[in-house]
Every structure is written in structure tokens, then in C-alpha cells.
Amino acid sequence: MTTEELFEKLEMLQKIKCETSNLEVKSAAGGCPKRLYDTLSSFSNQDEGGIIIFGVDETQGFKEVGIYDPQDLQKKVNEQCLQMEPAVRPLFTVVEKNEKIFLSAEIPGADITERPVFYKGKGRLKGSFIRVGDSDEPMTEYGIYSYEAYRKKYQDDIRVIERATFASLNQERVAEYINLLKKNKPHLSAIPDEEIYELMSIKRNDKITFSTVMNFSPYPQAYFPQLCIIATVVPGTEMGEVGEVGEQGERFIDNQRIEGNISEMLDGAMQFVHRNMREKTIINPETGKREDKTDYPLTAVREAIVNALVHRDYSFHTEGMPIQIVMYADRMEIKNPGGLYGRIKVGQLGKVQPDTRNPVIASVLETLKITENRYSGIPTIRKAMQQYKLPQPEFLDERGSFVVKLYRDGKSAYSNQNVGLKDDGDLGNSNLILFCKTPRTRREICEFLGLSSVTYAIQTHVMPLVDRGIIKMTIPDKPKSSNQLFYSE
Template sequence: MTNEELLQQLKFIQNMKCETQTLELKSAEKGCPTRLYDSLSSFSNQDSGGIIVFGVDEAQGYKEVGVYDAQDIQKKINEQCLQMEPVVRPILTVVEKDGMTFAAAEIPGVDLAERPCYYKGKGRLKGSYTRIGDSDEPMTEYEIYSYEAYRKKYQDDIREVKRASLQALDKTALEKYIILLKEGKPKLSVMDEQSIYELMSITRNHIVTLSSVLLFSLYPQAYFPQFCITAVVVPGKEIGEVDSDGARFTDNARIEGTIPEMLEEAISFVKRNMRKKTIINPATGKREDRTDYPVTAIREAILNALVHRDYSIHTEGMPIQILMFEDRMEIRNPGGIYGRMSIDQLGKVQADTRNPVLALALEVLGITENRYSGIPTIRREMKAYNLVPADFLDERGNFIVKFYKKSLEESVDDNDLIAFCHIPRSRKEICDFLAVKSVSYAIKRYVQPLIESGKIKMTIPDTPKSPKQKYFS
């Protein structure tokens, strides 16, 4: 950060009077804050990193108070950075303004393979933080585990299930799978059955794997009761609303069985609870029935949840959820985006696969293509239905897909956009949500007025035109 950029940052703080996803304020009028590790950790654990500005007192209405000693504060900031694991290497800037001195520490995001960055004095479990809006929050045990799982390439889909046995599997379904596996594989075809089981992870050390239980067990939920789907229909727009009879749900189901069985039953549940209307197809001139949402898109979203959810011991108590509201539908699955993938990259680049053996098995069974086509299919189907794009969210260990009933022609008011930006959104995401092709027009027409009124903020306020800029409410 240059001196001029720090001065611009101070000007932004006085205009907006707030902290952001990438900006933290510290007074430091009478000394260096002794507890910087929460911000050092949270900024290091996000790709964009963050900036800590010293010399502004939030408690006094963001008053500029300056720092006590420019040289000493830089020394003490570095001392605290050395107490982090891995060590944080800040970029320090000092500037004078109106007879006062201000300092800033730019904290770079550490590589995913080195996360979480934590304070050694509290240890990895208690010293790891994540940035939520303008707040530093302790990481959950699962969030910490998810970094380790990616770094060490854990394969929870083939962990051993010692309670299960080959005799408890559906023999007919398993035999069909073996036949399909052998097709076009002459070397595999000459192997004996037990060798194929071990090689293809049906068993591991001669113990049935989790994938085998999920695909071929007569009743997988006997071993893992919450590896299921819970589906509800809410008579309103939020959980807790009730209908005229006081019922919280107008339909409510617990969907169990193997993955193929849960997929079909979940689709049936959604079909049963979607409205149908008859339209005239403008291309053919023929009458046809249309549901609230395209069934093909729904199938892809449910299948993605079943294939890519986290199956570790940390999520054994968490089912996949299908929530059908008056204006939208949400599909939630335990386990956020895996690996280095970001929301912006979904459907555009090849992703790391959390459950590779399970994904391959479903490909062999003809249930999924396993070609990373799910997200593009959802987007294409929603557009063909003339509906606003589906919303993909990664929220602290949960991946969420939201389908909206709103058509592309329906106008979006400020409250809709503010609600959409409850998590930071890129320019492209905002354009897709608004169904506007021009990025510059979308930002100028819809976003800029909300920034000026303080209802929407920028994640990188010091460089408004940054390609990594995002907007949040």
C-alpha cells in the first residue's frame, strides 16, 4: 500500500464509517493493541487477505486519533505476526495526516495448503479465526478439519464401515455393478471377485466401505441415520411461518435408502409440491405444462448434493435439506466448496472431487456423467425456463443452491439486491441476478446508488475498480 492509498483508505473510512470483510480498525492512540491474532488469523484465512488500519477509534464514531509511536507500533505488529502459524508477513505503511501519524498492515491470504493460520498461543483448535462480514469469528472444528481433509486428501467415501458386511449388501445390485465395471476392461475381467472388491474400493482391507453402504446396502441409514434427506414445504417465505390451520409444514418427509433411491424419491417429493401451469410454447405454438422450476435442474442439484456432500465423521449428524418456500426452493448439503474452487469458478473450471470413488461408481451405474456438467445444466435450464439464475452459496461448511420463481422480466427492487448481497457478490453474480448483460450498467444503475446510501459496501474499498471487487450489504 502506498502512502496515497492509505490516505484514500482513511478518507473512505470517514465517508462510510464502517469496517468491512477486508478492513479492520484499531485505535492505537495509547499503545499497540495486544490482541491482533484474531484479525491476523481471519485475514490470512481468506483469499483476499485484509488490511488493519491503526489510528481510527471506532468507539468514538470513527474519530481519527493517530497512533502513539509509528516506529514502536510497527515493531509490535511484527512481533505479534511472528506468533502466528504459519508466520504472517505483513506489509506495513505509515503516513502523516493533520499532524497525526497513521499505520496500516496489509495481511496477505496464505495458501490453501497452509491453512488454517492460527495463533500459536491458543493452538490450532482455539486460535483459528474466519472473517464473517466485519467480524472475526472462531473457526468451527469442522472448518479446521476441512482444510486438513483437502491438504491430506482424505477419502471419507471409502472409509471402512466395520459394522457392515458383504452379506448385508444387495447381492443383485452389487453383481450388476461388477458386470458394468468389467465392460471394456479385459484386465479387470480376469481378476477374481475379492481382488476386484479391493481394487475398486468396494471393500478396504476386506471391510465394506462407506461408498458400498451408500450404494448397495439394503438400508444404509441403519449405520448412518442422518445420511439422508429431510424435505419440507413451508407455507410462507421463512421457516416458522404457518398456514391458516397453524401448520408449520404443508408436506414433510424423511427420505432414506441408497443414493439412487434417495435421488428418485427426492425428485418425486419436489414434483408433488410444485405447481403446474399450462403455457403456449412460443417456438411450437403448442400447449404444454410447466412446473415452478425445471425438473432437470432440480435433479442435478439434488444429485450434486448426494455426490459431493461431506461424508466425514464430522457431518454424520447432518442430513441434506430440501426447503420449499412460497417464492423459492433451497437445497442444502453439509460440506462447503471443496479445495481451491471459488463460487465464481463453479461450472467454469474442473473442480477437485471430494468423493472420487463414489462419483465414479455413480458414473458406472449411469446415474451421473461425472463430467462437471451439473452447474452448467442448472444455469441453462433456468434460463430456458425464463427464471432468474440459481443462487450458489458457500456458508461456513454448507453448500446451498437456491432456485427462485422470479422470471427474468420481473424487476428487481433495492431490497431484493440488498438481500442478494448478504454475502459478498462479484460483478458477474450481480449481473446474473439482475439479468443484465452490461457489467458497467448494472453497477452504475443498481449498485452505485446503494453504495452512496450506505446500504451496500465494497470488500476492497481502496481500489473500487479491482477485478476482485465484491459488494455486500
């Protein structure tokens, strides 16, 4: 960081009077803070890293108090950085302002293969943290496992299930799968079936694998009771809210536990969604013919459910967590355990080829022609929603889960909020405005919008709102500053 950039950060702090997801302040007027480990861990465990600024006292309304000794402070901060595993390598910047000295420590984000970064004094389980808003929160055991699973390439979908036997499988379905595998593959066809079972991970050391149970068992829930889909219809727009159709005060209009193998759960979920959607007859303006149109495009719904079934986390950490489908009055949410896998980010979905969490399950379903396994699901969802003239879907990578939100009737997530927008065409920006209640960087906004170009995201979605005074800049006199944050009041 240049000295000019540090001055900009100090100026910004005096304006917004708050910390952010990648900015922490410490007083250090009377000495070095004794425990920086949580922040060092949380900043290191996020892609963009973070910055600690010493010399600003949050307890005094972000008063600029300066630091006691820049040389000694750097030494002591670095000592704490060396107590991290792997060691953190900060980049320091020192400036003088109004006869006070300030120090910044830039903490780089660790590569995903080195995470979680943790304090050695507490160990991996208790010393790993993540940044949530402006606070450092302990990383869950599952969060720690997720990094380890990616780093070591665990294949949870082919772990052995001791209780399962080959005789307990649906033999006709297994035979169908083997025949499809052999089709147009003369070399594979020449291999005995017993060898194919091991080769294609139906068995592993003559034991039945998890993927086999989920695809070929007549009732996988006998082994994993919670690996199902819980589907509900809620009368209002929030869980627990009673809307117009809930006149008797009922919590759910419809509520179903959907079980079976992956294919059967997909079929059951589609039947549930279809019967709980409105269906209206319209005249196609291009053909002049009458057509039935549902609240949501069934193609988009199917792809979202398939993605949840194929890409959810199937590790022992999530065996007690079902997939959830909730149909609200204004939207549908499909939520599966396990966030995005590997390096891919929300803004890259449908644009780059991701790592596959469950490659064997994906391959089996491709062979059975249930899914294409061509990474076309997200583009298909987006295209189907566009053709229906509905808002683009929202994809959220939350702590330990992934959520797809589909909106109906052209209403966005926060269209019922009074955000000072002029007309219905502005409603698509309302969720961005609420997102910016916490000051955001250009990159954070770009990822939130699900776009790949930061420049396009800012010019198209943010600057028009800045021009209207709805979103503000923390450094308005330097709009192109790399330290610029955007916020709404």
C-alpha cells in the first residue's frame, strides 16, 4: 500500500465510522495489541485478505490516536504473524498525519490449498477463523474439513458403506447402468462385470460405495435417513409468516419429505413443485397459440434441483442435513449442504469449468441420462428465467450451504422495501442498495451481482445510483481510487 492509499483509508474511516469485511482498526497508542491471531486467521482465510490499521480507536468513535512506536509495533505484529500456521507475511506501511504516526499491515489471502490459516497456540480446530461482516468468527469443524477435503481430494461419494450389500441393490437398475456403460465401448464390453464394478466404483475392495447406495439402492434412507429433500410451501414471504393464503394460520400450505434414490428424489421434487405452482393460459405473441405457463420455468427448477442433488456435500459431516426446497409467496429457494467447491466463485458460475465435488455420482447420472454433466446447468437456469421475463436467479454461497433463489412476477428479493426507487424498473437494484448498507469494494459488488467484469458492474449498476445520490462513495473526490468503497445510508 502506498502512503497516499493509507491516507485515503484513514479519511474513509472518519467518514464511514465502521470496520468492513477486509478492514480492521486497532488503537496501539499504548502498545501492541496482544491478540491479533483471530483477525490474522480470518483475513488469511479469505481471497482478498485484509488490512489492519493501527492508530485508530474504535471505542472512541474511530478517533485518530496514533501509535506508540512504529518500529517496535512492526516487530511485535510480525512476531504474532509467525505464530500462525502457515506463517503470515504482512506488508507494512507507515505514515505521519497531524503529528501522529499510523501503521497499516496488509494481510494477504492464503491460497486455498494452504487454508485454513490458524493460530498454532490453539490448534487447527480452535484457532481457525473467518470474517463475517466486521467480526472474526470461529470456523466450524465442517468449514475446516471442507478445505482439507479439497486439498487432499477426498472422494466422499465413493467411500465404503459397510452395511450395504450387492444383493440389496436394485439389480435391474444396476444391469441397465452396466449396459449403458458398455454401449459403443468394445474394450469395456470385453471386461467381466465383476471387474467393471470395481473399475467404475460400484464396489471398492468388494464393498458397496456411497454413490452406489444413492443411485441403485431401493431405499437409501435406510442407511442415511436425512439424505432426502424436505419441500415446503410457505403462505407468506418469510418462514413463520402467515400470508393471504394462510387464513387458518397454518405454517405450511404443503409439506413433504421426498425420499428414494437420486433419480426418484428428482422426480418427486418436480412433482411437488409443479402441483404447488400456479398455471395460467397465455397467448404466445409470436405464434398466436394458447399456451400454459407456470410461475417458474420447469427447466430452471429441474436444473436447480439436479445441481443440489449432484453437487451437495455428501461427507459424514452433512449426513444429517437434507436438501431444502421452500416455495414462498414471491420466490422459490433451493438450498443444499455444502458451499461452492474449490476455487470457483459465485460470479464465475456458468462461465468457467468448476472442480467437481462428487465426480462418480455425476458420471453415473450422466450415463443414466439424468444430467448432461457439461456444466450447462447455471446457463440453462439463467436462460430459462430470461425467456420467462423473470428476474435473473440469485446464487448465494453461504456458510456451509449453497442457495438458488428464483423470483416470480418480476419481483426481486427486496422489492417490498422502501429504498427511494422511482419505478418498477429500479427494483432490480434494491437488493444491491441493501447489500451496500455495509461499505463494499468494487470486487465485492461484482461478485454479489454475479458478473465477471468489475468495470461493467460498477459502470452499469453502481454509478447510475451514485449519480442519483442513492449510493455514495467513501472517497468522492477520487472516484477511481483503489481504496474506494460504495455504501448506502
